Amino acid sequence: MTGVTLRLDVDRWREHLRVVAESTPGLVPVIKGNGYGYGHARLADEATRLSADTVAVGVPAEVAAVRERFDGSIVVLQAWRPGDALAEDLADDDGVITTVSRLEDVRRLAETGKRTRVLIEVLTSMRRHGIAPEDLTAAIAALGDLRFEGWTIHLPLQLGAGYTEAERLGRAAVEARRGTLWYSHLPSEEAIGLSRQLGGPSDPVPVRLRVGTRLWLGDPGSRESTATVLDVHQVKRGMRIGYRQRAIPSDGWIVVVSGGTSHGIGLEAPTPAASLRQRAISAATGTLEAAGLALSPYTIGGRKRWFCEPPHMQASMIFLPRSQQPPEVGQEVPVELRLTTATVDRIVEV
Numbered sequence: 001m002t003g004v005t006l007r008l009d010v011d012r013w014r015e016h017l018r019v020v021a022e023s024t025p026g027l028v029p030v031i032k033g034n035g036y037g038y039g040h041a042r043l044a045d046e047a048t049r050l051s052a053d054t055v056a057v058g059v060p061a062e063v064a065a066v067r068e069r070f071d072g073s074i075v076v077l078q079a080w081r082p083g084d085a086l087a088e089d090l091a092d093d094d095g096v097i098t099t100v101s102r103l104e105d106v107r108r109l110a111e112t113g114k115r116t117r118v119l120i121e122v123l124t125s126m127r128r129h130g131i132a133p134e135d136l137t138a139a140i141a142a143l144g145d146l147r148f149e150g151w152t153i154h155l156p157l158q159l160g161a162g163y164t165e166a167e168r169l170g171r172a173a174v175e176a177r178r179g180t181l182w183y184s185h186l187p188s189e190e191a192i193g194l195s196r197q198l199g200g201p202s203d204p205v206p207v208r209l210r211v212g213t214r215l216w217l218g219d220p221g222s223r224e225s226t227a228t229v230l231d232v233h234q235v236k237r238g239m240r241i242g243y244r245q246r247a248i249p250s251d252g253w254i255v256v257v258s259g260g261t262s263h264g265i266g267l268e269a270p271t272p273a274a275s276l277r278q279r280a281i282s283a284a285t286g287t288l289e290a291a292g293l294a295l296s297p298y299t300i301g302g303r304k305r306w307f308c309e310p311p312h313m314q315a316s317m318i319f320l321p322r323s324q325q326p327p328e329v330g331q332e333v334p335v336e337l338r339l340t341t342a343t344v345d346r347i348v349e350v
């Protein structure tokens with residue numbers, strides 16, 4: 001079979017999941033988006049194996065797929081907004097915990113008279129969603145019959161100062177009302193310390209940590225991804241090739257491999273300035289990058305090779321210099337995937 005394959009060492013992966021689960025207070029596995037490359041069903045099964053009582057999804061539409069394989073509670077991370085029909089249905093669902101991030105939304109949801117299980121989101125330095133600390137008391141006062149499940153605090157990725165903010169916001173929250181603090185991107189040791197600091201050693205405030213990437217993708221050695229070689233052509237410098245009929249910069253081979261934009265391959269992330277400088281350097285030194293080519297995630301003959309042109313949909317064209325022995329059609333070559341954007345054709349358990 002051709003395509004992009006992810007080989008997963010299931011035993012090793014599960015051992016990693018177990019270690020993370022054991023060291024994370026109140027672990028809430030996050031299952032969302034492309035399912036971190038593995039898909040919602042597989043992750044929901046693993047959450048069940050880990051005996052998690054609660055998982056989190058990104059948006060309301062993800063609840064159904066997770067529920068097929070997981071019996072516990074499901075938090076919807078995207079904040080509730082009036083007018084979203086599915087979110088309004090889920091507000092009646094006892095297995096779902098709804099996130100509310102604006103004072104006016106607490107009021108709106110309370111006015112429906114539903115007994116929705118809610119987490120109230122506190123505004124952090126991310127400035128994405130949340131109610132400012134000075135309005136938390138008003139949010140509690142507006143709850144009505146809504147069932148308060150705790151506070152949600154979504155910190156930026158840790159850059160050193162996270163603890164101070166986690167503590168400051170956690171304190172403001174429990175002063176408004178004592179409840180479980182649900183954090184994202186807070187290290188376990190800090191969460192445990194904070195829980196004691198806010199509640200006292202004999203009466204720690206319950207803390208739960210939501211984890212996606214570090215849980216599912218935290219052990220790169222548990223997986224390997226490959227793509228099938230679909231075709232090989234010898235080319236001469238200056239020959240025009242591909243959709244864009246670009247000239248090839250030197251003699252060599254074109255290797256056509258499985259995998260393209262539909263797999264999330266060759267989709268460039270926004271570039272920080274450092275790599276712009278790197279680009280200027282490679283332009284000055286006359287590399288293939290200077291010829292307008294981009295380094296691909298495919299490894300052939302022990303090195304990452306260059307795309308001949310930006311990939312499209314399901315296949316990519318890779319340039320291999322003349323000095324190299326080209327691979328055989330049908331051979332598998334390693335491809336590095338960014339699993340938060342990738343969609344593979346198959347996952348093989350090894």
Ligand SMILES: *Cc1c(COP(=O)(O)O)cnc(C)c1O
Nearest residue numbers: 030077154184210211212213214
């Ligand atoms: C997506 C998300 C997470 C999981 O993020 P990772 O970096 O993948 O662990 C945690 N919390 C919130 C609120 C999220 O939206």
